[in-house]
Structures are given as C-alpha cells and as structure tokens.
Amino acid sequence: MSNLEQTLSIIKPDAVERNLENEIKKEFISKGFKIVKEKKIQITKSEAEQFYKVHETKPFYNDLCSYLSSGPIVVMVLEKEDAVMANRDLMGATDPKKAEEGTLRKKYGVSIDKNSVHGSDSVENAKIEINFFFDN
Ligand code: UDP
Ligand code: MG
Numbered sequence: 001m002s003n004l005e006q007t008l009s010i011i012k013p014d015a016v017e018r019n020l021e022n023e024i025k026k027e028f029i030s031k032g033f034k035i036v037k038e039k040k041i042q043i044t045k046s047e048a049e050q051f052y053k054v055h056e057t058k059p060f061y062n063d064l065c066s067y068l069s070s071g072p073i074v075v076m077v078l079e080k081e082d083a084v085m086a087n088r089d090l091m092g093a094t095d096p097k098k099a100e101e102g103t104l105r106k107k108y109g110v111s112i113d114k115n116s117v118h119g120s121d122s123v124e125n126a127k128i129e130i131n132f133f134f135d136n
Contacts (some may be wrong), residue, residue, distance in 0.1 A: 001023040005083040006036065008129035010118035013071035015108055016040070021074050024117065027104060029076055029136045031090055037077040037134050046106050047070040051132060060113070067113055 011024050025035065043051070047067035055061050080086055092103025096115055099106035109115040120126035 003082055004079065005081070005119045005123060005126070006077050006079045006130060007083040007087045007126045008118070008133065009076045009078050009120075010068075011071060011074040011076075011086060011113070012116055012118060013067065014110060014114035015116040016072050016074060018108075020108055020116070024104065024108065025074075025076075027090070028076075028087075031080075031086070033078040033080045033083065033087070035076050036079045038074060039133075040072055040074045042072050043069050049129055051129070063113065077134060084120055085122050088121065091117050091119050 006091065009028070011021055015021070015024060021040075028094075046064050048068040048083050049056070049061075052061065052064055052068070055064065058064075089131060090104055092099030092105040094105070094115060095112040096105045096109030097112075099109065104117050105115045108117075
C-alpha cells in the first residue's frame, strides 16, 4: 500500500551559517524526498516559543528558542512514502554524538543544541508544523 506523507524539515541556523543548505537539500533529494515547499526566513523568539511549545517545561526551552531565532533557517515541506519516519531516520539521533553513521546529524551536527536539522516526529505534528509555516 502506498502511503505518501508530508513532513516539515528545518535546516537550523548552525547549518545555514556554514553554507550547508544546498548539500543538505541534495541529501534529501538523493533519498527520494521531494521538496514541495521551501522558504528561507528568520523567525522571532516568540515564534520559536510557539513552534517549540511542546518543550516549554524543559530546561533547554529558553536556549532552544533563542537559538532557533538567532539566524536564518530554511523551512521545507518534504514529501515521500512514509516521509515522517524516513526523515527521522535520515536525521539520526537528537544528539549528534549518538547519531548513526551516514545520518545528517552525525555528518553535520556540532552538538545536541546545534544539531543542524529539525524533523516532525509524527504525521499529526507534521500537519501542525506545516500549517505553522505555510498558509496552504
Ligand atoms: N535539545 C537540546 N538539549 C536537549 C534536548 C534537546 O538543546 O537536552 C534541542 C535539540 O536541538 C533538539 C530540540 O531541542 O533538536 C528539540 O528536542 P527534541 O527532543 O524534540 O529532539 P528532536 O525531535 O529534534 O530530535
Ligand atoms: Mg522533536
């Protein structure tokens, strides 16, 4: 059975700053993802707080929101069979030190906070996150 899904991907400030945007996009395309929508933006801290609201009680919340709003990011809607899990697999573990060989966070991440990419963790959250950044 075909299960075409969309997921939200963000190339975070540390990766944009190191000019990794095109290289990371090529990684997605070579794994069969279609970039359906994309934009390079810088969000405000209050927008970051809204986006990461699920983490508002965590000790890292404030730094995380400061960081995501600290520079330009590339926000993309990626489409592929089982895109949500396929993207989580391609990204690897949250902490680049624990990420498997070949994953984006292993290749590009510098630390748990500067881990280069975000990806939705469920189909339900993917819809919410896509709507957060894109009007239609
Ligand atoms: N994060 C952090 N410190 C931690 C855990 C998470 O700075 O101890 C950051 C990290 O950049 C991560 C983001 O918070 O990507 C969101 O955390 P989550 O647990 O949702 O990880 P993800 O879904 O991004 O793998
Ligand atoms: Mg998450």
